[in-house]
Amino acid sequence: MISNLGQKSKQRKSLWQKKFSQPIKTLKDLIDFFGYELINHSPFQFLITEEYQKIFQEVHQKFRFQVTQYYLSLANIKNPRCPILLQILPDKKEIQDPFFKDPDPLREEENSPIYGLIHRYPDRVLWYVSHHCAVYCRFCFRKRKVSHRNSNFFSKTYNDIIHYIRSNPYIKEVILSGGDPLSLPDKTLEKTISDLKSIPHLFSIRIHTRMITTFPYRITKELCKIFAKHYPVTVITHFNHPVELTDIVYQKIQMLKFSGVIVLNQTVLLKNINDSLEIIEKLNLKLLRFGIIPYYLHLSDEVAGTYHFRTSLQKGLEIIRQLQGRNPGISIPRFMVDLPNGGGKVPLQNSYLIQYENKNKQYSFLNYEMNPKRIFYIKEKEDESL
Numbered sequence: 001m002i003s004n005l006g007q008k009s010k011q012r013k014s015l016w017q018k019k020f021s022q023p024i025k026t027l028k029d030l031i032d033f034f035g036y037e038l039i040n041h042s043p044f045q046f047l048i049t050e051e052y053q054k055i056f057q058e059v060h061q062k063f064r065f066q067v068t069q070y071y072l073s074l075a076n077i078k079n080p081r082c083p084i085l086l087q088i089l090p091d092k093k094e095i096q097d098p099f100f101k102d103p104d105p106l107r108e109e110e111n112s113p114i115y116g117l118i119h120r121y122p123d124r125v126l127w128y129v130s131h132h133c134a135v136y137c138r139f140c141f142r143k144r145k146v147s148h149r150n151s152n153f154f155s156k157t158y159n160d161i162i163h164y165i166r167s168n169p170y171i172k173e174v175i176l177s178g179g180d181p182l183s184l185p186d187k188t189l190e191k192t193i194s195d196l197k198s199i200p201h202l203f204s205i206r207i208h209t210r211m212i213t214t215f216p217y218r219i220t221k222e223l224c225k226i227f228a229k230h231y232p233v234t235v236i237t238h239f240n241h242p243v244e245l246t247d248i249v250y251q252k253i254q255m256l257k258f259s260g261v262i263v264l265n266q267t268v269l270l271k272n273i274n275d276s277l278e279i280i281e282k283l284n285l286k287l288l289r290f291g292i293i294p295y296y297l298h299l300s301d302e303v304a305g306t307y308h309f310r311t312s313l314q315k316g317l318e319i320i321r322q323l324q325g326r327n328p329g330i331s332i333p334r335f336m337v338d339l340p341n342g343g344g345k346v347p348l349q350n351s352y353l354i355q356y357e358n359k360n361k362q363y364s365f366l367n368y369e370m371n372p373k374r375i376f377y378i379k380e381k382e383d384e385s386l
Helices: 015-020 027-034 036-040 050-062 083-088 154-167 186-197 221-229 247-258 277-290 313-323
Strands: 124-130 173-178 204-208 234-237 262-269 293-299 334-339 344-348 353-357 362-365 376-379
Touching: 027 036, 027 050, 124 154, 154 186, 186 204, 186 221, 221 247, 247 262, 247 277, 262 277, 262 313, 277 293, 277 313, 293 313, 313 334, 313 344
Parallel strands: 124 173, 173 204, 204 234, 234 262, 262 293, 293 334
Antiparallel strands: 334 344, 353 362, 362 376
């Protein structure tokens, strides 16, 4: 075991660490942030009721509440459908879910040869390096682990995991996830990336983080130097709504890009938060303007306590269909579903192929308009060997 790996440094905290250590963790903190009077005259008046106090405490015991002052500053408490508040406020539906009962429907634990390492696909592994997040999103698909200290064995299993990856030549990619990998100190993160980069059969290192959304101060010159030193590194951001893309986020993304980091985004489709063409289109175009490539649009997973965030699969397909042909192709993400029972991720797309006529060797297609009166044909090439 590597000594002090993942443990708190005795050195003076950096500016981002000082800010990171001052989150809003209680309902009182939340009320004080906005002010009692403002809340009392808002659609979120329920926050100051005794009933919600009880709900808050009960849900908080299962899955912690935490939000940064920065992220909360993006909220509009006068908007009953505020996308920030709806993503972070504890809800009794989290402990009274009538449909989703399984805490691990993706069967991550069944595909874990070493605690903290998920090896579902032959060519890649996911490494759970931290249980910490700057903000605990209520729709989190790892609610069974994230925010729980006893779920993190990163330092204890570090050497075993590095050895496992090094010993398996079929692994081409390592995904650092959590929690949030960027909650780790710079030295720990650099050590991890450096050790992975020394493995010759690895082609890709991905860091999945929501920190740039919820706490962009984490992106520092020092961190960017680490990424530049170990080029190339891919960072997958997690923006769900255009309001999350702020001026400081733009500056931090520039820093990452200038350091040679590949920046992609994944979005979760969330009921009453971003499940409309207007919002997803605006989000993806703004991502593009920021220099972030929209990568995945996820159907939310069937995790216990998250049913109230779930949209229909058809809704996602319809949004993708409406984006097609009306937006730059590079701004259209793939619509992804992570199959229950450990089936893994599969991309879904609308079918433009209507039929194949074997007699005429001809394919019939619709285009992005999906107008049944406009059919396009492609003839199958004759077999030149005949």
